[in-house]
Amino acid sequence: MNRISDANKPIVIASVFVLVILLLGTGYTLATQGTMPLFQPKYLLQQLQTGAFLGICAAGMMMVILLGHIDLSIPWTLTAAAMMASTIGGPWAIPTALAVGLLVGLFNGLGVAYLRIPSMIFTLGVDTVLRGLMVAHTGGFSPKDEATPLMLYLAKGTLLGIPVAIFVWAAVSVVIAGILAKTGFGRSVYATGTREGAAYLSGIRTRRVIIGAFVTSSLCAAIAGVLLAGYSAKAYQGMGNAFLLPSIAAVVLGGTHILGGRGRYVGTLVGVILIVLLNSVLSIMQMPEAYRQIIYGAVIIGMLLVYGRNARITS
């Protein structure tokens, strides 16, 4: 009973905070404009649509953080996938993006699992290399190629009145949550993240687990890149930069332990929604950018202080 509340406590706290943000934001809009956009389905769906990019990145990031590692190559994996997709174009655009994700993930995984280079350094290096490759590829300008119709549809289309991007996010979520809860690979991720030595001595192929997690992370970044390129109609330099820190923050706010081993996917979902809503409330308030950053950072630190005080089971 204790354990369950321990695992879910961050999720509950984050959910409560989501409600607090909604109420405060609505209080503000009622007082200033007499409307409550935060409770209009249309507005919320629009927020979730833009949240899908972050949500998909965070889903992949969570796999890596559960291992106690981190993937700092997400920004340029996302950008590279988007750029290569729009360069190739046609029906092969999306498979190309996924192939880029797969390659980067394999490379990250091999570096961390076999060369034993700390993931923070290795993925940072990979991110920089990818940036260089993309600048070389495009000459440093925004590529002229347009996103394909399918990419546009996935990012901006609607199905049954709901943005398709939300369906994509939901599909990715179902897959990740399924992997984590229902497959041997998922359980091995938790085991390896909790104690790699014990997992290895249990006959878990820990290196394959590490590679698998990094591949998942890069694939998610590639999918987010496809969507974002579709949303903006084209790929552009630095399009992934805004997703790295928020995706880590969403995972950790959702209760996943930054040192690995513990965390539930639902938490990451709540974490993403929290960050998206916080951002949109701050922009409704027309808060100057400087204060937005301060509040945003303070919220993350404050929430982690709250969690950090209860969750320390590691011996």
Add this chain to the structure above:
Amino acid sequence: MTKMTPHVALNGVSKYFAGIRALENVDFACNRGTVHAILGENGAGKSTLIKIMAGVLEPSSGEMRLDGTKVEFLSPSQATAAGIVCIFQELSLIPDLTVADNIMIERPPRRFGLIDRRAQRARAEELLARIRCEDVDPDGLVRDLSLSRRQMVEIAKAIGKKPSVLILDEATSALTSRDVQTVYDLLGDLKKENVASLFISHRMHEVDALCDTLSVFRNGMHIETFAKGERTEKEIVRLMIGRDVEAQFPPKPPRKETKPLLEVKNLEWENRLKGIDLNIGEGEILGLGGLDGQGQKELLLALFGVLRGVTGEVKFGGKPGLPGSPAAAKKAETRVALIPEDRKTEGLMLSMPIADNLLAASFADISTGPFIDPQKARTAIKRGIETLQIKSGSTSDAVSTLSGGNQQKVVIAKWLLVSPSVILMNDPTRGIDVGTKQEIYRLMRQLADDGKAILFYSSDYAELIGCSDRVSVLYDGRVVRELEGDDINEESIVSASLNIGERAA
């Protein structure tokens, strides 16, 4: 002050770790100008004793007197200030600092508040010369020294503190023979300088050659102190073993020749395994004896596919070759399982649920495609819990909520779910209660009766005697003695462990 006040005296000192007795009501004294050996089996309380003297541990009760004055050390530096200096088994040097820095680390010579490098170097040279290590460069990094040289630097560091009591805990085990001689000479000099040396060693001939007083410890109690020559080696071994209430062991079936399941010939690894030969048949329990750290752990890890660069001939079920990894070991034709030494870091994912820990080795067996089959998972968990009679509330509780004995049962159950033919166990009953120990003994015999081969190391001699069909005693990476039938007794195991030959047995 009647006769002579001993330099260091412990009166009624006890130490408990989480309720478990490590030392009980120990009275111990040592005098200046002596070399005093402390003898005892693994876990007899020797290390706890010296840690209390050196200020690393505080006694749970009792007092310590230095020249008759009561002292209480809250830290090793206080003990050092009082003149008690310890050279620990685990090296305390910092690899990335120079030899001179390390030797003077606690109190470097200063000039204007800054470290006086020249004086530090000179002092380090002087100390190194004293232990005939002129070849060690005081400005070189400790990282670049061999293990033996490092140990010598450690000794130089200790003498640099000008101790009145010098404690050497297995300090000679890593030394080359030349350095060992230097240490002998040094102890002789220190004796003349009226220093009390306390010497812990498992090498009987060293104790014989060096020490003038011997104290035997057993089960956390000080058994006896006597002068050298008062007792024969045989008597000393008896004192070390003593008579204690033993656990009950299941009866051993009569020995019969069976098909060999595991054959090992001339197994070598780095300088820890130096040519191990052994074989185990179906239904046999082979015990590994010897003191801690004679290669038992490495042998088990090598057979489980963990170590790289192992050479020698190994056959599992007649098929040559070692597994390449634990994952390969558990899937091979002759499946191998290892119950590791430290269940908290190697055996279990402590913060994960009991269920996940039970299934950790058998995800492949309970999955359909990539997905875990919940039905199969439930059956497996139930089977594991029933076979081992694990007492737990809900299997979704973290395994850390279980008692030590039940945690160990989870580790064993996890491996039995894989249905291994060869089971390697590294001290499977360490730190668990007597009741669970007996359950594990019964289980081991039952597994053997089912045709499995068990190779286990235990630091508890009684356990080796009670459980094993045969015992191989390891010393310095080799099997020095194979015991069978009635030859398996405490005297023969202890004397083989100390490598003092048949004469003492």
